[in-house]
Amino acid sequence: NAGVTQTPKFQVLKTGQSMTLQCAQDMNHNSMYWYRQDPGMGLRLIYYSASEGTTDKGEVPNGYNVSRLNKREFSLRLESAAPSQTSVYFCASSPWGVGRQTYGYTFGSGTRLTVV
């Protein structure tokens, strides 16, 4: 089982460029999440999708958009990249929604993004 797959693993963008970070999970999980991790800041939630067809803002959504393409895939788009968006981006999934219980998250290996 691949778990959660993120692409690309590394990316360098120029200020103002756009890009989409891809995430796919093969565990039939209902819920998917995008976090960013910055030194000393822990993991901060950007957007989440509690179930297929729904998306909601997290703690730091400004400058980002998301698409829950289907149950497997949840993409994160930067329309006009800024240096403040230099970070490590993690996608995660969980089976939340099954009996309304909470479960641990499975994280992807991350995308290391630098905006210059």
Place this chain on the structure above:
Amino acid sequence: GQQVMQIPQYQHVQEGEDFTTYCNSSTTLSNIQWYKQRPGGHPVFLIQLVKSGEVKKQKRLTFQFGEAKKNSSLHITATQTTDVGTYFCAGHSGGGADGLTFGKGTHLIIQP
């Protein structure tokens, strides 16, 4: 909004010494989870605590959830070099649909 605070930020120990990290939430949590992230890696789920006063053990790791469900701790007995990494607590204050709020983590550095 909900805040989860974790202390200490860094902890240096000699191999074989014990280690504890503490987590406090500004709101009552419905559950708390713990994750470990190795340097250069991604967070890996360790455990979830749900009940008030709950204590769970995984080999040398002991996890506790406070009676008021606002604090938690992770204790590692007799640390080993394989324990190196950052330990995060994370919690839900509601039903769990809206994503975990993570603490900033405790970096465990072990000197052989």
